[in-house]
Amino acid sequence: MTQDKAVLLHGARDLRAGRVPRGEAGPGQVRVAVRGVGLCGSDLHYFADGRNGTNVVRAPTVLGHEGFGVITETGPGVPGDRLGERVAIEPAAPCLRCAACLSGRYNVCPNHTCLGSPPTHGLLRESALVPAQFAHPLPDSVPDEVASLIEPLAVATWALDRGAPVAGRRVLVTGAGPIGLLVLQAARAHGAAEVVVTDLSPERLRAAAALGATTGEGPFDVAFDCSGAPPAIRSAASALAPGGTLVLVGVPGEPEPAFPLQLVQRYEFDIRGCFRYGPGAFATAIAWAADGRVDLAALVTSRFSLDETAAALEAALTDRSQLKVVIDL
Ligand SMILES: [Zn+2]
Numbered sequence: 001m002t003q004d005k006a007v008l009l010h011g012a013r014d015l016r017a018g019r020v021p022r023g024e025a026g027p028g029q030v031r032v033a034v035r036g037v038g039l040c041g042s043d044l045h046y047f048a049d050g051r052n053g054t055n056v057v058r059a060p061t062v063l064g065h066e067g068f069g070v071i072t073e074t075g076p077g078v079p080g081d082r083l084g085e086r087v088a089i090e091p092a093a094p095c096l097r098c099a100a101c102l103s104g105r106y107n108v109c110p111n112h113t114c115l116g117s118p119p120t121h122g123l124l125r126e127s128a129l130v131p132a133q134f135a136h137p138l139p140d141s142v143p144d145e146v147a148s149l150i151e152p153l154a155v156a157t158w159a160l161d162r163g164a165p166v167a168g169r170r171v172l173v174t175g176a177g178p179i180g181l182l183v184l185q186a187a188r189a190h191g192a193a194e195v196v197v198t199d200l201s202p203e204r205l206r207a208a209a210a211l212g213a214t215t216g217e218g219p220f221d222v223a224f225d226c227s228g229a230p231p232a233i234r235s236a237a238s239a240l241a242p243g244g245t246l247v248l249v250g251v252p253g254e255p256e257p258a259f260p261l262q263l264v265q266r267y268e269f270d271i272r273g274c275f276r277y278g279p280g281a282f283a284t285a286i287a288w289a290a291d292g293r294v295d296l297a298a299l300v301t302s303r304f305s306l307d308e309t310a311a312a313l314e315a316a317l318t319d320r321s322q323l324k325v326v327i328d329l
């Protein structure tokens, strides 16, 4: 059986070069030769601890879910003229059969898996088979250097959908990692009156200021928590204006954090969950990267080769000045 070169995580800090089966493009599938993969907080958790929340690495798994590449094979039912297309990969794998999927909300599918979420192999390998509709064509105006950032940008554009409307409103973003910095840019592109960003790291606050964040006090009409840190979630809730909206983008670090529910009741706050991205988010992200509304290059702080993946993960884990680390294949 033909196999692809890959890097596999065997357990905490145990990353090894290996091979995975290539398979064949089935009905509705395309093969994407992977060209670049961005490392994400979840990859760092799996690498550092062998787990992310409740999901534990039990068998060697290929990490990586933020990727792009070129279509090199089309399965039955996929137009052959897609061969050679540069595409951003939407890594979610919803069942497309349950009530949530059939209603169009495929990101909240309870049977949903995601590339790079153990035990499902991710993108740090030569090629991957994906549903043709989840291989999103990239225009030439999105260069290879930033194409793997379309996935986190799709998270940000989806967060903006969940927090809509933001035009003319005061916005708070808690957490200035890559997602927070993308939500900041997306909110400004959507016409937010002001975007205040908070973080504990001075380096990250400097990056936010360079991208247009201001400093200021509440109240805020819309808050996006991109940190998952319970104290940040509480302070965001407490800084909302009456009738304000809080969007939970980061995964809360505790299953049941203390939360000011009396304020939620008294001031009719809306608390909205936000999980990955729903329909249309990738198309929006690609359009915004293409027309320069969002600066993706500002977030890329270093690049490594596939053979250097372990060093790349260590750098991303230990150096707080790193924003997005990209693996070039
Ligand atoms: Zn990610």
Ligand SMILES: [Zn+2]
Pocket: 094, 095, 096, 097, 098, 099, 100, 101, 102, 106, 109, 110, 111, 112
């Ligand atoms: Zn489903």
